Amino acid sequence: MAKILIIEDEEAIRRVLNKILAREGYEVDEAVDGVEGVSKIKSGDYDVVLCDIKMPRKDGVEVLQEAKKINPELPFVMISGHGDLDTAVQSMRLGAYDYIQKPPDLNRLLTTLRNAQTMGHLVKENVKLKKRVSKKYTIIGESDAIRKVKEMIEKVAPTEARVLITGPNGTGKELVAHQLHEKSNRSRGPMVEVNCAAIPSELIESELFGHMKGSFTGAHKDKKGKFEQANGGTLFLDEVGDLSLAAQAKVLRALQENKISRVGSDKDIRVDVRVIAATNKDLRKEIEEGRFREDLFHRLAVIEIKVPALDERKEDIPLLVEYFVKQITADQNMKPKKFAPQAIKKLQSYTWSGNVRELRNIVERLLILGGDTITAEDVERYSGKE
8 A cells, every 4th residue: 555645734635635545545644844744754654745835844845855865766746836836847856756736636636646656666676676786796805905996996986087997807897897887976877888899890880889770781770879878877898908990999089079970970979978998908018019099098097997816815715605605596596505614725725717707607516516515525526626
């Protein structure tokens, strides 16, 4: 049963609204003015707030502004008199879902409340999903090497600086990119990823910048590129060292001028994008050998974050194993298993060319093939490292 808070200083209007909404199956609570309304929002759990604009002590706009600080996802429907329309429009700019004029039309009132309630549920689900995704990209470890990476993320994330993330394959460069986005002022915007190594060179420009219908064989309709899709958010160029020189030139222009043009078009499109790049290559060496543009390197590497190899932080292996056990058993509906101390020591004795990704794969294999408690013998038998 949805719960609605009515904030209205006129008792007669409160009584009528309460009666109508209760008859429709809503659970209704009341506040006689804005001060009481804010107090109830702090302590209560409401699906929608129906709030008058003109009230003594604290008006509806003030209530809305304070409520958005308490619970940003809570939908507000404002009740406005004929003279309050400008204020009602202002309240929508401040985050109200809609406004209803006095005296309220019953059908419009109920439709608006249902729609506001649906929107509120969708926003809550989206917030939960974002939190779940954020957990997926948690950086695990307490070693000095990984602590330095975390400190860099905290410093750099709130800025607009471009970041180049370097490190071997399997170290978790994408985790750093996602953390930079989640902790930035762009976190409510999109995070768009492009694996530059996985896209054929003849298609990479279309993928990044989009194309117009008929611009090449197979271009059956206009298509937005990743730069446009990431507008207002973050574009993550993974394996940026694999970009062709032609694509590098276009990326450089996009970074210099904050605009792109689709393949087959001479029209410029302005974009507001923060670019984060990652590579497992030594781009300075690639520059010397003529495979990467030096001017693009300096545009991308305003800040450089090096993600350490697992062999440089083996003290993190116990935490990583614990995290992977929880993650894998939850994802695959498996019974959790413990790793014996000797099994952990055995894992720490190995060299990890595939880094954290390789460790995760081996933990999954051990959970499937090992006993109820994973022993050192299980590690030797099933890890494939001996």
